[in-house]
Amino acid sequence: MEAKAVASTKLSPQTGESGTRRRRRGWVHSSKPWGAIALFIGPVMVYYGVFIIYPVLATFYYSLLNMTPTGGRIVTTFIGLGNFQRLLNDGIFIQAVKNTLRWGVVGPALEMLTATTLAVLVYFKVPLHRFYRTAWFTPVLVSGVIVGLVFRWVFNVDWGLLNVALRAIGLDRLALNWLGRRDTPLWCVIFVHYWATFGYSFILLLAGLTAIPEELIEAAYIDGASTPQTVMKVMLPMLRPTFVTVLILSFMGKMRTFNVVWALTGGGPMHSSETVATYVHTLAFGQQSLDLGYPSAIAVGWFAVVLVSVGLINRWLSRRVEQ
Amino acid sequence: MITAQRVGAKRRNTWAKWQRRIGLALLTIALLSFTLLVIVPFVWMVLMSVRTTGEILNDPYGLPRAVRWQNYVKLVTDPQVRFYRYFGNSVFVSFFALLLNTVLVTMGGYGFGRSRYHFRGRGALFTVLLLSLMLPGQAMYIAQFVMMSRYGLLNTRWSLVLLYAAEAVPVSTYLMATYFSQLPSELEDAARMDGCNDFGIFWRVMLPLSRPALATVILLNFMNFWNELMLALTMVTHPDLRTLPSAIMYFVGEHGSDYAMAAASLVVAMLPIVLLYLFLSERFIEGLTAGAIKG
Numbered sequence: 001m002e003a004k005a006v007a008s009t010k011l012s013p014q015t016g017e018s019g020t021r022r023r024r025r026g027w028v029h030s031s032k033p034w035g036a037i038a039l040f041i042g043p044v045m046v047y048y049g050v051f052i053i054y055p056v057l058a059t060f061y062y063s064l065l066n067m068t069p070t071g072g073r074i075v076t077t078f079i080g081l082g083n084f085q086r087l088l089n090d091g092i093f094i095q096a097v098k099n100t101l102r103w104g105v106v107g108p109a110l111e112m113l114t115a116t117t118l119a120v121l122v123y124f125k126v127p128l129h130r131f132y133r134t135a136w137f138t139p140v141l142v143s144g145v146i147v148g149l150v151f152r153w154v155f156n157v158d159w160g161l162l163n164v165a166l167r168a169i170g171l172d173r174l175a176l177n178w179l180g181r182r183d184t185p186l187w188c189v190i191f192v193h194y195w196a197t198f199g200y201s202f203i204l205l206l207a208g209l210t211a212i213p214e215e216l217i218e219a220a221y222i223d224g225a226s227t228p229q230t231v232m233k234v235m236l237p238m239l240r241p242t243f244v245t246v247l248i249l250s251f252m253g254k255m256r257t258f259n260v261v262w263a264l265t266g267g268g269p270m271h272s273s274e275t276v277a278t279y280v281h282t283l284a285f286g287q288q289s290l291d292l293g294y295p296s297a298i299a300v301g302w303f304a305v306v307l308v309s310v311g312l313i314n315r316w317l318s319r320r321v322e323q
Numbered sequence: 324m325i326t327a328q329r330v331g332a333k334r335r336n337t338w339a340k341w342q343r344r345i346g347l348a349l350l351t352i353a354l355l356s357f358t359l360l361v362i363v364p365f366v367w368m369v370l371m372s373v374r375t376t377g378e379i380l381n382d383p384y385g386l387p388r389a390v391r392w393q394n395y396v397k398l399v400t401d402p403q404v405r406f407y408r409y410f411g412n413s414v415f416v417s418f419f420a421l422l423l424n425t426v427l428v429t430m431g432g433y434g435f436g437r438s439r440y441h442f443r444g445r446g447a448l449f450t451v452l453l454l455s456l457m458l459p460g461q462a463m464y465i466a467q468f469v470m471m472s473r474y475g476l477l478n479t480r481w482s483l484v485l486l487y488a489a490e491a492v493p494v495s496t497y498l499m500a501t502y503f504s505q506l507p508s509e510l511e512d513a514a515r516m517d518g519c520n521d522f523g524i525f526w527r528v529m530l531p532l533s534r535p536a537l538a539t540v541i542l543l544n545f546m547n548f549w550n551e552l553m554l555a556l557t558m559v560t561h562p563d564l565r566t567l568p569s570a571i572m573y574f575v576g577e578h579g580s581d582y583a584m585a586a587a588s589l590v591v592a593m594l595p596i597v598l599l600y601l602f603l604s605e606r607f608i609e610g611l612t613a614g615a616i617k618g
Contacts (some may be wrong), residue, residue, distance in 0.1 A: 032442055036521035040434025044427045044496060045448065051467070051489030052455050058466035067469075074469065118354075127351055134604050135358050138365070141596050141607065143550035145568040146589045149575055150364050153371075153582065159383040161367060195361070200611065207612045249615055256459035259552040263572060280461045285468075285557050292465050299461040307457065 062296035074292070083297035093298060096267075096274040097305075100255060103190050103275065104309070108250040110190075111198050116243070119205035120231055133206070136199040144196065148263025151192045155179050185265045185273035193260050197253060201246050208242025209235060244317045248310055255306045276302045371586035379582050394587035406588060408563060409570035413592075416480050416566055417548040420487035421541055424495060427488065429537065432499020433525050439511065449500070452493050460490070460553055468557055482558040483566065487551065491544045494614045498543075501613075502536035503529060539610035542603065546596055567592045 063084070066077045087093055118136070122129045139147065154161045155178035163175040178184050212235060220230040236243075258277040261267065267278035274282075276298065284295035371379055373390045398406040434440050435449050467486055468477070476482040506529060514524045530537075555569040565573065571592055575585045600607055 033440065033521055034442075037434060037440045037442060039522065040430045040440060040525070041445075041448070044431030044434075044492060045452070047427055047489060048452060048455075048492050051486060052458075052463065052492070053451075055463035055466035055470060056455070056458060058469070059462055062466060062469075074472075121350070121354070126354065127347060128354070132354060132358060133608075136361055137604070137608060138597075138600065139361060140611065141546055141600055142365075142593055143552070143568050143596075145550070145552050145571055146593055149571065149585070149589060150368050152575075153586075154364055154367075159380055161363070161383065164383050195364075199361075200615075203608055203612055204615055245615070252457070252459075256461065258460070259550075259568070262552065262556075277459070277461055280465075281553065281557075284465050292469065296465050299459070299465065303459060303462045306459070310457070 059296045060300055062293050063300040065293040065296075067292040067296075068290060069292070076293075079293070083294050084301060086294065087297060087301060092271050092274060093276075093279060095271050096276050096279040097302075099186050099273060100275045100277075102186065103193075104251055104254045107190050107194060107254045108247055110194055111201050111250050112243070112247055115198050115201040115205055115246070116236075116239075118202050119209055120235065122202075122206055123209045123235075124227070133203070136202055138199070139196045140200045140203075142196070144257070144259030145263045147192060147196045148260045151188070151195075151264055152179065155188055179265055180269060182270060182272040185269065189261050189264055189273050189275075192264055193254070193257060196260060197250070201250055204246045204249070205239065205242060208239050208246075211242075212238045240317075244314065247317070248313055251313065252306065252310065255302075255309075368586050369590055371583055372590045373587075374583055376581050376583045394583050395591070397584065398587055398591060404574075404584075405563075406570075406574075406591070409565055409567050410591070412480055412564060412570075413549060413567040416483045416487065417545055419481075419484040420491070420548050421544055423484060423488040424491050424544060425537070425541065428492060428495035428499050428540065429530060429533070430525070431492075431496045432533075433503050433529060435496060436500035436503030437511070438504070438508065452496060456493050464554060464557060467554070471558055476558075478559055478561045478564060480559065480564055480566075483551075483554060486554050486558070487544075487548045490554075491547065495540045495544060498540050498610075498613055499533065499536055502533050506532055539606055539613065542599065542606055543610040543614055545599075546607070549596060 064078060064080055066079050066082070068075050118132075122133060126132075155163075157163060157175075157177040157180065160178075162178065166172070166175045176184060178188050216234060216238070217230060220234045225233065256277055257275070258281060261273065261275055261278050262281070265273040267274040267282060271279075280295045280298050280302075283298070284292055370387055372394055373392065374385075374387045375391060375393075378385065378388070398404060435445065435452075471477045471482045471486075476485070510528055510532070511524055514528045519527065550568060551566075552568040552572070555566045556572070559565055559569065562573075571585075571588055574588055
């Protein structure tokens with residue numbers, strides 16, 4: 001349990017509440033500086049309320065409406081749960097959900113596997129570890145738009161890097177039209193997003209490893225454990241809280257990412273790489289946007305699904321810690 | 324006997340040492356190839372940007388025969404491309420969003436972080452603030468669009484300023500509050516003795532001390548604002564007001580076949596962040612690590 005606390009401090013430092021508790025007794029009798037509290041906390045909460053909380057609540061409300069922009073005004077009709085009914089019969093939506101969930105399983109699995117391995121290696125300071133750390137993190141900083149567009153070229157059928165490389169080693173049969181077929185674009189999206197984000201998971205896991213008290217690792221060595229044993233029996237179990245956090249962050253990232261997909265495939269061709277995020281955008285702001293209520297319903301429904309999934313992942317992994 | 328044993332041990336040692344070396348060499352080769360996979364697309368993009376599209380199509384792998392700056396020159400000067408405008412728009416939006424966000428979250432972080440301002444329900448309020456980290460942008464941006472259209476802010480850069488500043492509130496406030504909570508309260512007391520009021524303490528004593536955290540927050544936010552696409556596409560459709568990410572999307576759509584030009588535009592769009600990263604890589608990594616909190 002101690003170790004759990006230590007490992008998570010790095011990711012989520014305390015907000016000073018422990019300090020608060022110690023001093024609170026002293027403030028009971030003196031009057032609270034309400035003016036200063038309002039001055040400091042007021043503006044940020046009001047701003048946050050107006051630009052974040054209100055829009056979220058409004059989206060929930062919109063999901064019950066039919067909203068058609070007509071001549072500069074938006075005409076709304078209340079239709080109750082009609083949007084959600086329509087959602088269940090929408091083939092493209094179901095395709096988008098399938099795609100996104102497939103991504104949500106494959107993406108984090110790939111990412112956690114490689115990022116954990118690499119983090120352990122860098123933790124043991126393999127040669128060039130500082131260089132790796134900086135290099136692997138670079139794609140994280142680059143806009144998803146740039147990543148998506150560059151990989152559009154990498155996957156180009158005639159002169160893209162991938163196909164040129166495949167032809168160069170004699171695998172002409174594998175030089176496909178990666179983004180133009182129906183079965184490969186989703187995998188391209190998964191790969192590109194992995195490429196762009198694994199460095200982030202890697203850095204977080206490395207931070208988690210660094211937070212493990214060194215005495216514990218030394219103790220394992222003194223007890224005669226080999227390095228692989230130390231990794232498997234001491235370090236990885238201690239890394240678990242960080243691992244769960246990073247897994248959830250990674251999963252949520254896949255559920256909401258828009259820019260990479262939009263720049264790489266735009267959800268096409270024929271919705272073969274459509275995700276929920278791109279579908280909402282296409283419906284709401286695409287060429288033939290007619291109704292803002294229905295995409296709101298998708299966003300709301302999808303948010304519920306993601307929330308439940310995250311809860312399940314969290315519960316499943318926490319329970320396994322207790323065993 | 325003893326000597327023989329020693330020699331055997333020594334031989335085993337050197338053998339183990341060699342085994343280790345070979346293992347490390349193989350590992351290094353594997354890791355370097357992996358790293359190559361990460362870097363190659365960038366390098367390729369930069370190489371493409373100093374060639375002509377004809378050269379690229381003839382020989383996509385080839386090194387540039389001569390470095391041609393014409394794509395960059397065209398980007399900067401061609402009034403039809405208007406790339407400088409988009410760059411300017413991105414600077415405008417990032418700058419004002421950072422300004423607004425910084426004012427809000429330094430004060431908010433101070434209020435949430437210091438024990439002096441604790442009140443019943445502050446923790447709950449802070450949780451509400453952090454809760455939105457769970458929310459995907461899709462769950463609010465339709466309503467934000469309606470809101471902006473209602474107040475006549477659609478197709479203005481201010482819509483992006485307002486929304487970016489808001490989206491960055493939770494993480495930034497959290498980081499600032501964490502930092503402020505760690506400053507000793509003796510500083511507060513001493514400043515009060517000298518006759519400072521609450522705002523004076525914040526402004527003259529605490530804020531200057533929070534510079535490291537503030538730098539991290541600004542860097543993190545700048546990166547996010549500079550790279551943002553979804554809101555940029557939604558709120559601003561007027562060609563003159565687009566920020567870089569959305570402009571590039573359109574640009575590649577319209578000049579789809581002029582790959583060299585497109586590559587140059589990507590390089591320029593990426594440049595500010597990459598330059599910052601070269602000088603401040605540790606701070607970037609630290610900021611992004613600290614920003615990852617479970618909602």
